[in-house]
């Protein structure tokens with residue numbers, strides 16, 4: 609599998625580390641403990657296309673948001689994850 | 701109290717033995733040169749300051765810092781892309797002067813600077829078989845059509861993060877590649893490179909950067 613880093617170009621997947629699902633959004637404190645439990649621990653086991661966070665640690669050290677089909681490993685989009693994390697707390 | 705003294709040594713000094721290595725016939729297919737006496741500064745834009753850094757760097761260096769994986773000559777310095785909104789500034793070392801001194805003023809507020817001069821080893825790989833050697837341990841396509849002179853890359857070699865760029869060809873027209881690697885990984889990388897190049901015959905040397 610290769611991932612086309614938007615900064616570096618296509619690279620072998622050994623240069624990347626996998627974090628997981630890129631879609632969970634950290635809930636605000638008002639949303640309660642159940643929402644936080646869900647955010648921290650519960651993940652869907654997607655069979656098909658999902659958005660994932662990958663880290664290009666063996667290259668430019670950027671976090672990437674990768675759209676990958678878990679059945680075929682086909683990657684349909686790769687974009688920089690910058691701004692996708694803490695900046696969006698409590699928002700979709 | 702015991703006397704304590706510090707002896708400055710180049711990161712490859714224990715393993716770099718100048719002379720011919722590997723295959724005895726057919727001359728040297730590659731030359732490995734350990735380069736020392738360089739100043740290396742990591743320049744990273746502060747949050748939201750990428751365009752301020754671009755402006756300040758252009759004003760200071762006289763050319764735009766690379767926004768893509770390239771190495772750009774800027775007067776006495778070489779600006780090497782190392783990731784989004786960051787680059788390395790490589791130059792000959794100026795005695796004991798801090799490499800940060802000349803950059804701190806011009807880039808103030810726009811970038812964070814980190815002196816990496818003694819944190820990396822710099823190795824030059826040149827010669828008619830340079831690409832063949834690199835093909836054994838580097839996964840990038842280094843063909844001249846896609847990796848022309850001045851192209852840079854942040855990649856992994858032998859499980860080690862390296863900064864790689866293609867320099868000017870040798871006088872004989874052979875390709876030249878430069879490799880920056882963390883000092884603590886340099887010896888292991890060097891041993892691997894000697895194994896990789898042995899079949900081609902290796903001319904090992906050392907030099908001061910920029911001389």
Ligand SMILES: [Zn+2]
Pocket residue numbers: 613614615616617664667668669670
């Ligand atoms: Zn990258």
